[in-house]
Amino acid sequence: MAAYIVRRLLSTVLVMVLVGVFVFLLLHIAPGDPAAIIAGNNATPAEITAIRHELGLSDPLTVQFARWFWDLLHGNFGISIFSDTPVITLIGQRLPATLSLTALTIGFAVILAVAAGVVAAWKAGGLLDGLLMGFAALGFSTPVFVVGYFLIYLFAIRLHWLPVEGYVPLREGAWPWLSHLILPAIALGLAYVALIARITRASMLEVLAEDYIRTARAKGASNSSVLFRHALKNAGVPIVTVIGIGVALLISGVVVTETVFNIPGVGRLAVDAITNRDYPIIQGVMVIFSGAYVVINLLVDLSYALIDPRVRY
C-alpha cells in the first residue's frame, strides 16, 4: 500500500513536470516571434526587445526552463504584461468565484448523476430508463454555452426567477451568492451529469447480474437495500474513476461558463488575456488547471482502497 502511494506520487510529480515542459515549450515552438506577437501590431522594435528581455527569451532554452520552473515551484507565476501585477495575485483574486462554481457543480452533479444512473439501471429497458438515458445523450451533446443561454433566456429574461449574470461573494449573503450560481452550475454540470449517469448505469447493470444480488433479493432485502447497499458499493470504482476523468470536462466548461455568465473567475481571466495576448496569465492558468486535474485524479486513484476493500495495491 505505502509502496503504491509512493509510486503513484512519483508518477504524479513526473506528469506535472511534463505539463510544465509542455506549457513552457509552447511559448518557444509556436511559429513566429512570441515577443513580437505579444507586443502587438504597433509595437516599436525597442518595445519588442523589452518584452523579449522581460520573458527571458534571449537566454538558452534550458536556462529559461530551469528558471521558469524554479519560480513556479515558489509560487511565482510571472508578471502580467497588461496589468503589471503578479499572475499569482490575479489568480488568487479570481479563485473564490471559480471554486464556488466548481464545488457547487460537482456536489449537485455527482448526487444527481448517481441517483439517475441507479434508477436507470434498476428500471433498465423501461420507459424511465429510456427517458433518463435520452436526456443524458442530449446533455452530453449540447455545448455549455448553448445550455447557458437557454437557461438565461428562460429563467432570467422570461421568468425573472434568477439573475442574468454576475457573481456575488458568499460574505454578502448566502442567497445572493447561490442565486447567481444556480444557472451556471446547471449549464456547467449537464455534460458531467450525463457522463457519470451513463457510467453509473453501465456499472450497476454489471453488478446487478451477479449471484450475490440474487441472494440478497432471495433473503428478502428491500429494493433500496439491494440497490444502494449491495449493488452501488460494488459498482463504485468505475464511477469514481469517471468522476475524476470528467474533471477535464469541467475545467474546459468553467472557462466557457464564466464567459457566458460574466463570472470573474480564473477561466474568465484566461479568456480576457487572449485580447491582450497576456501570455504569462494564460501560462499560469494552464498550470493551475492542469495541476488541479492531476491532483484530483491522484486522489481518485488513492480512494479506490477506501471504496473497495478488495483493492490491494
Next chain:
Amino acid sequence: MSEALVTAAPARRPIGAARFLRRNARIAIGGGIVLLMIVLAAAAPLVAGDPNSMNPMIRLEAPSAQYWFGTDNLGRDVFARTLYGGQVSLAIGFSVAILAVAGGILIGLLAGYYRRVDALVMRVMDGLMAIPAILLAIALVALTSGGIVIVVIAILLPELPREVRLVRAIVLSAREQPFVEAAIAGGARTRKILIRHILPSTFAPLTVQGTYVCASSILVEAALSFLGAGVPPSIPTWGNMIASSQLYLGLAPWTIFFPGVALAVLVLAVNLLGDGLRDWLDPRLSRRQ
C-alpha cells in the same frame, strides 16, 4: 438485443442495406442526420445568399418567409450563416478525427511493440491529457496569429492520448495471441507483423473512437469560436455567431437558437452514430452499456 447480436458478423453473411439499417437504428438515424447536414453545408452556396452581406435596414428581424432563421444585429441572414457555419464544424470535426486516428495508429503501434519507447511515450501522453483542450487552444491562438490549422492542432493534441492508449492496449494483447507468435516464429519482419497481423484488429475500435473524437472536436471548436480563440471571425461558425449575438438574447433569441440547435443536433447525431457503430462492431460491449 439478440437480433443485434446476430448482425455482428455482417462481413460473412451479407444482408440487405434496408435490413441492416432497420436492425441498427442508431446508425441509420445518426448517420442519416450527419449525411443531411453534410449535404446542407455543401449546398450552402446554392441555397443561401452571402453569409457576410450586411444590411442595416433589416437588423434583428424575426424569422419570416424571406429570412427563414431571421437576421442578426448587423442584418446578416442567420439561415445562410448557419449553413456556412456547418462547413467549419464538419471540416474541423472530420479532420481532427482522421488525424487523431492516424496519429493514434502510428504512435500506439510503436509504443505497444517497442517496449523501450513505451514508458516515455505514455508519460508524455499523460502530460498532454492533463492540459485542458480549451486552454491549450487559447495559448496557441494567443501566441500565433490563429487560423484553422492552429485550431485543428490545438484540438488534436489533447485528443491524441486516448487513441494512442487504445491502439497500444490492442497491440499489447495482440502480441500474446498465437497467430502473432506464429508469425514471429515464422520469421516475419516486425514491420510486417505490425501492419499485416496487428493493425487490422485496431480498425473496429478506432472507427468507434474516431466518431466520438469527431463529436467532441465539433464541441471544442464551437467553444473556441465562442471565446474568440477559434477560426478568424470573418468566417461564420456556430460558435462565433452565438458570441456576436449574446447581447441580443432577449431581443432576438433566434440569432442564438438556430446555431445552438444545429450544433446540438449535429453532435448528438455523431454520438448516436458512434453508439450504433459500437453496438454493431462490438456486441460484447453493447450488452454491458
